Amino acid sequence: MIKLKSAAEIEKMRAAGRIAAQARQYAGSLVHPGVSTYEIDRKTGEFIRNAGAVPTFLNYNGYPGNVCVSVNEEIIHGIGSKKRLLKDGDIVSVDVGATIQGFVGDCADTFVAGTADEAALRLIEVTRASFAAGLAAARPGNRISDISRAVQKTAESAGYGVVREYIGHGVGQQLHEDPEVPNFVEEKRRGPDPRLIPGMTIAIEPMINEGTYEIRVLSDGWTVVTKDGSRSAHYENTVLITNGGAVVLTAVEQ
Numbered sequence: 001m002i003k004l005k006s007a008a009e010i011e012k013m014r015a016a017g018r019i020a021a022q023a024r025q026y027a028g029s030l031v032h033p034g035v036s037t038y039e040i041d042r043k044t045g046e047f048i049r050n051a052g053a054v055p056t057f058l059n060y061n062g063y064p065g066n067v068c069v070s071v072n073e074e075i076i077h078g079i080g081s082k083k084r085l086l087k088d089g090d091i092v093s094v095d096v097g098a099t100i101q102g103f104v105g106d107c108a109d110t111f112v113a114g115t116a117d118e119a120a121l122r123l124i125e126v127t128r129a130s131f132a133a134g135l136a137a138a139r140p141g142n143r144i145s146d147i148s149r150a151v152q153k154t155a156e157s158a159g160y161g162v163v164r165e166y167i168g169h170g171v172g173q174q175l176h177e178d179p180e181v182p183n184f185v186e187e188k189r190r191g192p193d194p195r196l197i198p199g200m201t202i203a204i205e206p207m208i209n210e211g212t213y214e215i216r217v218l219s220d221g222w223t224v225v226t227k228d229g230s231r232s233a234h235y236e237n238t239v240l241i242t243n244g245g246a247v248v249l250t251a252v253e254q
Contacts, residue, residue, distance in 0.1 A: 002170060002178045004199030010240060010249075012103040013172070013201055017238050017249035019051045020098040020105030025252055027067065027094040031111040033086055037069040040094065041080025048098050056097025056104050056175050063222060068095035068108075070223070075207050075215060075232040076166060077222040088114035091124065093234040097175060104175050106203050107250035108236035120231060123160065123210055127233035130154040130162075130183070130206040138204065138239060138246035143193045145185055151206050152184040161213035163232075166224065168205045171238045183207065196241045201249065205236030 005013060027044040045055045045066025055066040063077070070078030070093040071086065078093075086092065095108035110124050133150035147168075155162050168181030179194050183206050211230030218225060226232050239246040 002194060002200060003172055004197060005172060005201055005240070009103065009172070012101040013105065013238070013240070013249050014254055016053065016098050016100045016103045017105035017107070018252065018254055019048060019053045019100060020096050020107050020238070021250040021252045022051065023047050023067070023098060024094060024096045024107050024109055024250070027096060028109060028111040031086065031092045031113050033088045033114045035086050035113075036080070036082050037071065037078065037084040037086070038080040038082040040069050041065045041067055044094070044096065051098070053098040053100035056099045056106065060175060067097070070095070070232070070234065072231050073226045073229050075163060075209070075224045075226060076234060077224050079220060079222055086113040089116050089120070091116060091120050091231055091233060093232070095234065095236065102173055104171050104173070105250050106171050106175060106236065106238050108205060108234045110233040110235060119210070123208065123231060124233045126155060126158045126160060127206050127208040127235045130208060131204055131235045131237065134204045134206065135239060135246050135248070138196060138202070138241060140196055140198055140241060140243060142196050144179055144181055144196070145193045147204060148182045149185050151204070155206060155208045161209040161211055163207035163209065163213055163215060165215055166207060168203045168236070171201050171203050198241050198243050200241040201238060202241070203236055203238050205234065207232060207234050
């Protein structure tokens with residue numbers, strides 16, 4: 001069931017989104033060669049707590065980290081490790097969730113450790129452009145599939161693979177709520193294709209691969225990587241559907 005948010009609930013989501021966005025920005029500032037992914041996880045978790053919120057992901061279905069830190073071919077759900085030291089040219093996706101006043105802010109971005117090659121920078125740029133296309137399609141009266149189509153067209157027209165097994169979603173008092181927000185248009189949609197209505201809050205989050213869209217999960221049961229070993233980028237924001245279009249709730253300044 002899709003839960004439309006009241007004005008009071010939206011203000012709480014703005015507060016959660018602001019902290020998540022600030023934590024995402026802070027995590028990006030930590031991405032440098034020689035830094036461990038554990039350090040990024042630990043310090044970003046501290047940042048969220050110091051802001052008065054709780055790291056949403058910690059212990060979510062057993063997840064052991066404060067945030068997700070995924071490097072190069074890791075798409076999502078990378079677990080911070082003291083043994084994983086970033087190297088010059090690595091691309092690092094950090095997915096952040098912050099919960100405060102009973103509501104969740106969820107966002108992600110992909111950063112560069114040191115100096116990345118042109119191909120990596122283009123991958124990140126197209127991933128963000130895919131999000132922007134999805135955001136532009138998130139207008140009242142449109143359907144979820146309009147967002148999906150915009151994301152897919154932007155990424156695939158640039159020659160990239162769009163992850164299918166993991167998708168965007170509703171956000172609110174829970175990290176994952178209805179509706180599902182795929183980044184591609186399913187030939188045979190698994191469920192309904194609801195219209196977008198003011199008061200809906202959703203996470204639009206393209207996960208885009210340099211190569212094939214196919215994935216596999218590592219033995220830790222969490223880390224999702226590209227099947228062909230190509231690099232992946234991730235960009236996400238929690239957005240609110242309004243009469244005038246979509247508004248990003250995970251923004252540092254609101």
